[in-house]
Amino acid sequence: MKSLISLIVFATVAIIAWWTTTGYFSDEEEPQTKSIRYIEIFMNEFEMTAMDENGEPAYNIDGKRLERYNDSDISRVELPVIHMLESGKQWKVSANFALLNDERNTIELKENVVMQQQNIEPAVTIKTESMLIHTNTQVAETDAQVDITQGKSKITSTGMIYNNITSKLELTSSVSGYYLPYD
Numbered sequence: 001m002k003s004l005i006s007l008i009v010f011a012t013v014a015i016i017a018w019w020t021t022t023g024y025f026s027d028e029e030e031p032q033t034k035s036i037r038y039i040e041i042f043m044n045e046f047e048m049t050a051m052d053e054n055g056e057p058a059y060n061i062d063g064k065r066l067e068r069y070n071d072s073d074i075s076r077v078e079l080p081v082i083h084m085l086e087s088g089k090q091w092k093v094s095a096n097f098a099l100l101n102d103e104r105n106t107i108e109l110k111e112n113v114v115m116q117q118q119n120i121e122p123a124v125t126i127k128t129e130s131m132l133i134h135t136n137t138q139v140a141e142t143d144a145q146v147d148i149t150q151g152k153s154k155i156t157s158t159g160m161i162y163n164n165i166t167s168k169l170e171l172t173s174s175v176s177g178y179y180l181p182y183d
Contacts, residue, residue: 046063077099127149
């Protein structure tokens with residue numbers, strides 16, 4: 001008798017379990033599963049080199065930490081330092097963090113952005129709070145205020161566009177400052 005009761009209870013539980021998983025719920029009542037966001041890749045204390053179309057190094061980037069999530073095309077870098085490697089026109093760019101977008105070939109730098117010319121004295125230094133670098137065209141731009149210094153000269157502007165290939169700097173509005181020749 002005990003085995004018959006156990007068999008009936010087991011069969012009832014099995015039927016209920018089968019019934020609830022095979023269409024008992026309508027489409028509106030069916031439990032929704034949310035995709036879980038997680039870090040797909042990360043690197044600590046890293047250095048990477050990106051190549052241009054000709055296989056030449058275009059820029060180096062290093063930083064404290066790089067993170068990329070499973071549901072995004074954008075990688076976040078803490079304390080990035082970017083070295084633009086255009087022949088004869090080298091720049092070092094640093095910030096508190098950067099967002100790398102591989103699909104759009106851009107690097108968006110945020111907070112305490114400093115862009116400093118390398119291998120020249122006196123070096124040009126550009127400071128701003130945000131900057132977007134188009135890595136394919138090597139154009140850096142911002143709509144934020146920029147402070148540009150070279151030696152004792154200083155210029156401020158709201159917004160700028162700098163083309164690293166042509167070395168053309170365009171200051172977009174509210175430009176003021178002074179230029180002192182250097183010895």
